[in-house]
Amino acid sequence: MFPSIGEKRPKMPVFTVEECPNCGTKTKRAFKIGDYVYKDGGECPKCHSKTVVSMIYAELVQVK
Numbered sequence: 254m255f256p257s258i259g260e261k262r263p264k265m266p267v268f269t270v271e272e273c274p275n276c277g278t279k280t281k282r283a284f285k286i287g288d289y290v291y292k293d294g295g296e297c298p299k300c301h302s303k304t305v306v307s308m309i310y311a312e313l314v315q316v317k
């Protein structure tokens with residue numbers, strides 16, 4: 254990856270939501286390369302079941 258000089262892109266932080274199929278807890282975290290919907294997620298903080306990635310989305314941030 255090279256840094257592109259002079260390129261100004263709006264900041265679009267991407268988030269991954271992991272959902273626990275057991276208790277329904279949703280955990281939002283920063284997107285990591287390789288994430289995709291229905292991928293196995295981390296451990297549920299409440300019931301320690303395996304979570305599944307349920308949503309990936311970008312949040313538009315206004316750059317001033």
Ligand SMILES: [Zn+2]
Nearest residue numbers: 273276297300
């Ligand atoms: Zn759970």
